[in-house]
Amino acid sequence: MKVELQKVETEVKQTSEAASTSLQKKLVQAKKEREQEVQLLNTKWKGKCDEINQRYTNQIQNLLQQQEEEKKNLLEEHSKALEELKSKSNEERLELDEKAKTQLSEAQNTTSELQTKVE
Numbered sequence: 001m002k003v004e005l006q007k008v009e010t011e012v013k014q015t016s017e018a019a020s021t022s023l024q025k026k027l028v029q030a031k032k033e034r035e036q037e038v039q040l041l042n043t044k045w046k047g048k049c050d051e052i053n054q055r056y057t058n059q060i061q062n063l064l065q066q067q068e069e070e071k072k073n074l075l076e077e078h079s080k081a082l083e084e085l086k087s088k089s090n091e092e093r094l095e096l097d098e099k100a101k102t103q104l105s106e107a108q109n110t111t112s113e114l115q116t117k118v119e
Helices: 002-118
Strands: none
Touching: none
């Protein structure tokens, strides 16, 4: 009976060790699988982050380019308006100079006429 008990005890130990070893292998395998899943998810996440960063970078570049074009257009419009204003101002100055010369000439003629009449 003692021999049978030892035999059963040995079988139980072997079965227990085998089950323990099997569970340990399964645990190690599951851990490896989870690490691979985490690594895959991290890779996907990094890819998504890079994609989002690239999209925002492109949008920012487009907005900056638009802003530069608008600035350029505004500067051109301002320059044209300034040139038109200068041109108009010069025309008005020339007209005023002509009027002043005409009035001066008329005044001189009137003065000459008056002097002639006075003499």
